[in-house]
Amino acid sequence: MRVPETLLKGKKILLGxxxxxxxxxxxxxxxxxxxxxxxxxxxxxxxxxxxxTPLTLEALSHNKVLDxxxxxxADDNNHINITQWADLYLIAPCSAxxxxxxxxxxxxxxxxxxxxxxxxxxxxxxxxNTHMLxxxxxxxxxxxxxxxxxxxxxxxxxxxxxxxxxxGALADPINxxxxxxxxxxxxxxxxxxRVIVTGGGTIExxxxxxxxxxxxxxxxxxxxxxxxxxxxxxxxxxxxxxEDDIAKDIHIIDVEDSAEMFEYLSDSIRIAKxxxxxxxxxxxxxxxxxxxxxPFVFMAAAVSDxxxxxxxxxKLKKSDxxxxxxxxxxxNMDILSSINKDGIKTIAxxxxxxxxxxxxxxxxxxDTKEVDAVCLNLLQNSQSFGTNDNQxxxxxxxxxRPLEKTDKLTLSLKLLDEAKEL
Numbered sequence: 001m002r003v004p005e006t007l008l009k010g011k012k013i014l015l016g017x018x019x020x021x022x023x024x025x026x027x028x029x030x031x032x033x034x035x036x037x038x039x040x041x042x043x044x045x046x047x048x049x050x051x052x053t054p055l056t057l058e059a060l061s062h063n064k065v066l067d068x069x070x071x072x073x074a075d076d077n078n079h080i081n082i083t084q085w086a087d088l089y090l091i092a093p094c095s096a097x098x099x100x101x102x103x104x105x106x107x108x109x110x111x112x113x114x115x116x117x118x119x120x121x122x123x124x125x126x127x128x129n130t131h132m133l134x135x136x137x138x139x140x141x142x143x144x145x146x147x148x149x150x151x152x153x154x155x156x157x158x159x160x161x162x163x164x165x166x167x168g169a170l171a172d173p174i175n176x177x178x179x180x181x182x183x184x185x186x187x188x189x190x191x192x193x194r195v196i197v198t199g200g201g202t203i204e205x206x207x208x209x210x211x212x213x214x215x216x217x218x219x220x221x222x223x224x225x226x227x228x229x230x231x232x233x234x235x236x237x238x239x240x241x242x243e244d245d246i247a248k249d250i251h252i253i254d255v256e257d258s259a260e261m262f263e264y265l266s267d268s269i270r271i272a273k274x275x276x277x278x279x280x281x282x283x284x285x286x287x288x289x290x291x292x293x294x295p296f297v298f299m300a301a302a303v304s305d306x307x308x309x310x311x312x313x314x315k316l317k318k319s320d321x322x323x324x325x326x327x328x329x330x331x332n333m334d335i336l337s338s339i340n341k342d343g344i345k346t347i348a349x350x351x352x353x354x355x356x357x358x359x360x361x362x363x364x365x366x367d368t369k370e371v372d373a374v375c376l377n378l379l380q381n382s383q384s385f386g387t388n389d390n391q392x393x394x395x396x397x398x399x400x401r402p403l404e405k406t407d408k409l410t411l412s413l414k415l416l417d418e419a420k421e422l
Contacts, residue, residue, distance in 0.1 A: 001222065001243045002388045004410045009037035011184045014086035016111045017057075019047025021161040022093040022127040022170035026052060029092055030060045032177040041066065041082060045098070045111045066110060079110050083118035090180050091115070092125035092153070093170045096132040099124070102150070103141035123183060125153040125176050130166030153179045154248075171248075178229070178247035186232030189420050193293040194272035195233045197225045198265060198301035200240030202258040206327065207312040213240075215385035216302035220349070220377075220408055222246050224298055227412035236268045239301065258303050262335050269297065273343055296419065299336055300349045300375075307332045336369050345422050346371040353379050363395050372396065372422045375415065394418045 013033050017026045026042075033040045042057045043066040054065035064070060064077060071078050076085055083089060091098065091111070098112065102124075107113040115122060124145065132138060133155065142152070153171045160169055171179075199221020201214035218241030225237040229247050237246075238253045238261055246252070253268075255261045272295035309328040336348055348371045352358035355378060362376040376393040379385075391405035394415065403414050 001219075001226065001245050001409065002407045003032075003036055004407055005035065005037055007036040007409070008033060008181060008184060011038045012085055012087045013038050013040050013180065013184075014082055014089045014114065015040060015042050015061075016089065016091035016094070016114065017042060017044045017048040017052065018091065018093060018095040018098045018111065019045055019050060020093040020095045020127045020170070021051060023048050023051035025170055025173055026092060027056055027060055028173040029090075029176055030057060032173060033180075034061060036177075036181075039063070041086070043067070043079075043082065043111050043114055045109050047095075066114075068110060071110060079113040080117050083114050083120075086118070088123060088180060088184055089114060089118050089120070090123045090125070090176070092123075092176050093127035094124040096126070096128040096135070096138050099126060099128075099138060099141050099145070103144040103148075120149070121183065122150050123153065123180055124150055125171050125179075126155055126168075127170035128155075128168045129160060129162055130164065130168045133168040151179075151183070174245045175248045178226070179249065182230050182232065182247075182249075185230045189231075190228060190416065191232035193233050194236075194295040195228050195298070196236045196238065196265065196268045196272060196295070197221050197228070197298045198238045198261060199224075200242075201302040202261060202304045203240055203256040204304050204307040204332075205257060205311040206308045207314060207316045209315045212304055212306075212308065212329075214302050214304065217241060217386035219243055219386065219388070220390060220412075221298075221300040223408035224300060224412040224415070225250050226409060227416055230413075231416060236264075236272075238264050238268065258307065258332055258335060261301060261303070262333065262338065265297075265335065265339060269295070269339060269344060294343065294345055296345045296347065297339070297341075298347050298349070299371075301335075302351065303335050304332050306330065336365075336371070341370055345419070347373045347375060347419060347422075349375045349377065351377045351379050353381075359393065359395070359400065362393070363400075366395070366397055373419065396422065 017023050030040050040061040041063045042061055057065050066077055101112050102115055107116045153176050155167055156169045157167045158169045159165045200218035201216035204212040218239050221239050222243035225235050228235050229250050236251050253264050306329040309330040348365050350362045358378050362374045365371055365374045374395045389405055390408050390411050392403050394401040394403055401418055
């Protein structure tokens, strides 16, 4: 997925690096933040220097690294002022040793002193041997930190540096980037709001080796789901195709045909209307309440208009078909018309090639399909599919708002600003 260079413009991130073999990945984490416009500063433990040098991180961040040799009270390069400067303190990787110290309020190095001095929400990305991570003491420390203004990027299961396979590997840098960006960009309107996005071209079975589909890549739906994730929404992405490097925390439902998409979409809408349970404090059960925010559905999927009348089991042989093949088709169900849209904001997507009548045809959907808005995508030809950029017209009963051509994630963020006004 193409991430805009201005996504985190103006955001300030303090990255803490502890003594873990995964420390070498911190260079990529810094690069991702800097590449998207963030101002990044680094604080390192002395143990971290065994795995990566301050010079490397200074070259990538363009800022002086804070460590035991560089702390200064003549400027803000100290454990008090640097946390006041930062919008977010992220520790990645965070070793089991550091997790234990943080949970017990120990501040025996600059990295832990920064954590103790920062009253804001902090983000940890643990990395440790499987047995160290799942040791009861480490698990107790993690639980303690969850109620002490810390959030976590989950570890992953893979081959570790100790040549064993298990849970404890540092999350991929791109997933750490997405999680941190969500904390920096979320906004109250979308936070905890349940949103459903459909995407990709449906795959309609002819036999067990052939199908009918279309050129829809699913990129716009993946970008839209990512934009919603960054804004804090609770998302279900129901699609046939997905972008690479999508945030791992997005709930993905991989479907194939239109019937399967309709089934999961209907279930997701029913669940979304029940509201979102939110616990303000894990220690205070009185703070549990039901957030009633009106759900949204973005129908970006390209659903087949016609499907095979008789899907076959096995593989149809050419010798049985003959020299020509008259494949019987039947009109497909209209998912957009069939779903229950009561109590939910619905935004349809419509692809058109008829430039003269495209706006009129798209606007008709507001009444004929009973939707709140339509996103019109004017295509030139089949090459218009699968591109990294897009342009849409956002159409409501009040009028038309052209959204200029840009990368699909930026376009999605602009679309969400328009959708808030529905």
